[in-house]
Amino acid sequence: MASGKRRDNYRMPIPLKTGDVLRGRYRIRRIIGQGGMGCIYLADDMRLEGRQTALKEVEHDRSLPTEMVKEAREQFLREATVLARLDHPNLPKVSDFFSVGSLDYLVMDYIPGKDLRMLMMEARQNGEFLDENLVLSWANQLADALTYLHSQTPPILHRDIKPSNLKQTPTGLIKLVDFGLVKVLAPGEITITILQGQGTALYTPLEQYGGDSGHTDIRSDIFAFGSTLYHLLTNTPPADARERFLHPESLIPMQQINPEISPRTEKAILWAMNLHPDDRPPTIKAFQESLLGDRVASITHPITKPRHPSDYLSTNPERTLLWLSVGFTVFSLLAALLR
Structure with missing residues (x-):
């Protein structure tokens, strides 16, 4: 498989082949994603039988000065260490990081599972829109994950939120995947992202077009979050930030595309999609409350909510008898002790 070329004639690394083994532990199955500076592979963990992993490959641009490449690799190791400490149900667990050559x-x-872009495309092919309550349940889970990332010390930005980076597991849980553009906001420190890039134009705010010299903060993730919800609810990609800056009318009102969207939902999403960061919600929590209000607690995907024992009593007669039997036994024991 020939390697691709970037505009600066920098050659991407030659992709690994099925059966290749890295670090004596990870056996490559296939490529499951490909970006500007490397691939993402599905691999078997040979040490833990049955466990599958996603290996994200990063090669730093060797056309850069040696000191910059060295700094980029050191930054990768620092940020990978930070990611390995994260533990949240809506984020994939980073379990290892290492280097092989360059x-x-x-x-x-x-x-x-399927990513949300695939689910949106399936709905579009059927001439339908994704159900608003379903999308809001996804949004609620994503908001929890981003609040967790932004509350780290220092805060962590994802910087590449989009439908294809959100996967729905078979149990209905949403996972924010691909930490390719993660940026750790160390105060007063110029940082280099784990994987240089600008994100996907449709969901990228103006301030992020400057790369690491841009003044990105948590409101940059909020813009991408809102743009992602716009796309999911309308089956229509939003006009990108540069186009909107030049032609403000290019962003089509959501209800004009999908009349079933509630005014509250559209208003909250457009607030998040403001071009200037100061005009957006200041935090993910503020956006979450604007989007969901009192529904924040109730709209969580039902599979992720613990069920009360009474839920089983009304739907399973055998369990009803079991619960009554257990209750009667406990009551009898308590009565005997109190005599």
């Missing part, structure tokens, strides 16, 4: 690798849980 390549760096980040090892994460492999997340099965």
